[in-house]
Amino acid sequence: MRVHLQRDVDKLKRQILMMSAEVENDLRMAVRGVEDRDEALARNVIAREPLIDRMEVDIEEDCLKILALHQPVAADLRYIVSVLKINQDLERIGDLAVHIAECGLHLAGPPLISTPFRLGEMADKAQAMLRKVLDAFVNLNSAAAREVCAADGEIDEINRETSRQVRKAVAHDPALLDPLLQIMHISRHLERIADHVTNVAEDLIYLIEGRIVRHTAEVSAGGPNAVVLNALSQEKLNGILHAG
Amino acid sequence: MRGQEALLDMWKTLGVAATEGQALGESSRQEPGTAAGPLAAAVVAEPVRSHVQAVRFSVFYRSNQAVKNVSLDMPVGRVTAIIGPSGCGKSTFLRAINRMNDLVPGCRTEGQLMLDGQDLYAQEVDVVTLRRRVGMVFQKPNPFPKSVFDNVAYGPRLHGALNRGALAETVERSLVSAALWDEVKDRLDENALGLSGGQQQRLCIARALAVDPEVLLMDEPTSALDPRATLRIEDLIGELAGKYTIIIVTHNMQQASRVSDFTAFMYEGVLIEFGATQDVFTKPREKQTEDYITGRFG
Numbered sequence A: 001m002r003v004h005l006q007r008d009v010d011k012l013k014r015q016i017l018m019m020s021a022e023v024e025n026d027l028r029m030a031v032r033g034v035e036d037r038d039e040a041l042a043r044n045v046i047a048r049e050p051l052i053d054r055m056e057v058d059i060e061e062d063c064l065k066i067l068a069l070h071q072p073v074a075a076d077l078r079y080i081v082s083v084l085k086i087n088q089d090l091e092r093i094g095d096l097a098v099h100i101a102e103c104g105l106h107l108a109g110p111p112l113i114s115t116p117f118r119l120g121e122m123a124d125k126a127q128a129m130l131r132k133v134l135d136a137f138v139n140l141n142s143a144a145a146r147e148v149c150a151a152d153g154e155i156d157e158i159n160r161e162t163s164r165q166v167r168k169a170v171a172h173d174p175a176l177l178d179p180l181l182q183i184m185h186i187s188r189h190l191e192r193i194a195d196h197v198t199n200v201a202e203d204l205i206y207l208i209e210g211r212i213v214r215h216t217a218e219v220s221a222g223g224p225n226a227v228v229l230n231a232l233s234q235e236k237l238n239g240i241l242h243a244g
Numbered sequence B: 001m002r003g004q005e006a007l008l009d010m011w012k013t014l015g016v017a018a019t020e021g022q023a024l025g026e027s028s029r030q031e032p033g034t035a036a037g038p039l040a041a042a043v044v045a046e047p048v049r050s051h052v053q054a055v056r057f058s059v060f061y062r063s064n065q066a067v068k069n070v071s072l073d074m075p076v077g078r079v080t081a082i083i084g085p086s087g088c089g090k091s092t093f094l095r096a097i098n099r100m101n102d103l104v105p106g107c108r109t110e111g112q113l114m115l116d117g118q119d120l121y122a123q124e125v126d127v128v129t130l131r132r133r134v135g136m137v138f139q140k141p142n143p144f145p146k147s148v149f150d151n152v153a154y155g156p157r158l159h160g161a162l163n164r165g166a167l168a169e170t171v172e173r174s175l176v177s178a179a180l181w182d183e184v185k186d187r188l189d190e191n192a193l194g195l196s197g198g199q200q201q202r203l204c205i206a207r208a209l210a211v212d213p214e215v216l217l218m219d220e221p222t223s224a225l226d227p228r229a230t231l232r233i234e235d236l237i238g239e240l241a242g243k244y245t246i247i248i249v250t251h252n253m254q255q256a257s258r259v260s261d262f263t264a265f266m267y268e269g270v271l272i273e274f275g276a277t278q279d280v281f282t283k284p285r286e287k288q289t290e291d292y293i294t295g296r297f298g
Helices: A001-037 A039-047 A049-070 A072-108 A119-139 A140-170 A175-207 A223-242 B003-014 B038-045 B090-096 B127-133 B148-160 B164-177 B197-209 B229-238 B253-261 B278-280 B287-293
Strands: B048-063 B062-075 B079-085 B107-115 B134-136 B214-219 B245-249 B262-267 B269-277
Touching: A001 A039, A001 A049, A001 A072, A001 A119, A039 A049, A039 A072, A049 A072, A072 A175, A072 B003, A072 B278, A072 B287, A119 A140, A119 A175, A119 B048, A140 B048, B038 B107, B048 B090, B048 B245, B062 B090, B062 B245, B062 B262, B062 B269, B079 B090, B079 B253, B090 B214, B090 B245, B107 B245, B127 B134, B134 B197, B148 B197, B164 B197, B197 B229, B229 B245, B229 B253, B253 B278, B262 B278, B262 B287, B269 B278
Parallel strands: B079 B245, B079 B262, B134 B214, B214 B245
Antiparallel strands: B048 B062, B048 B107, B262 B269
């Protein structure tokens, strides 16, 4: 029983990590497509959407299979449930990367506008959050996951600032409405990506500590108890999930 | 705003919210038979009185200490499951609750084991009376080689015969409670050994219920039954909870997680962890518990 479950969990782990890498890659290409006005790159991201969708469905089916056949409990159960949720967030991030690529296609043609907006900075931050949360997932590091949650606020702030700037720019030159709207969309998509990354981080905290921290003030605060618990559960989890 | 609060209250009423830091007093299980209304919320929030209580309780078989210093509160009207590997002392502990170990030579106890605050091992305790208050169901169905009726009537007759009418009433009520009445009402005079295994086990439960106990001890009550009969017994446990305090020892962890409100994990005679079943099976506090329930033992 134990051996069978471990084998299935190991396979699931490989799948979700592979999907993470692909989604991270898509986001990087989508952002580059916008920055470099590279239509080919943007089209490449768009073409890859079915691949991510396929991965999401496969992972979900494998999770359901494990739940039905092995009826896991405790850390095993939390792992499967977390993967089930992280899987969905990753797929949504993939979709949003596709939307960004589509905006990139619009922006690649005339009228070309220079962007005084902080989109580049925002994209860097979102990608850094994604990278960090995936590292935290691999290393089962809930302290890192908490830092990711805390970083979400900065991106929200830049998004609001972009919104104000776009409004001003449209009022100043209504002829640029279309490209400016694309900029607004990209900003919005990046902000949504950061939200999904935050969801992943919260699911990680549940996986590691067994507590649902969503909708609580605790996520960013942490607190001394959390640290003690982290050390304990992390050691436990490492022993369990990295056993195979 | 008012509407939102009302909705939140209703949600809590369903017993969904009461999980965090769950102590004895705040099980999320709803009392059976209560509608999900404002009243039910009061029931859920009410602190639960402990019915059977062990205080630094130990059981020795000569020099071998089978149960070591166990302190455990088993709440009234709830189902407490005791799990653990073979030889961990869980059956010994269960049997101690109606003093089944008294007859084992060289067996003695230390500490206290209390029923409603009264020490079960005190001098003045009458074991026969105790066993009327604390019924037991065993691993293998063990009906007497008598009629179905006489099996259930055995206890009431032993505790002072009732008149025929009252006795028949008790037998029927017990068989109904044990979810067996419909299947045997036309064959009450037949030999109980002719019933199926699952029916025999429910008959044993009816026999235990006939003397109107407060506590029902179950020692792996389904390990000799097929999955269908097992499910019947598990359903029955759910129906009996609330009316009786049920303490069940089981090797089947899924069974413990399905039927119980609280779970105790024992290992080598020691109580390792005790808590709300939901917590024990999703986020156990102790590594040993985690290892056992996830099958990573040894």
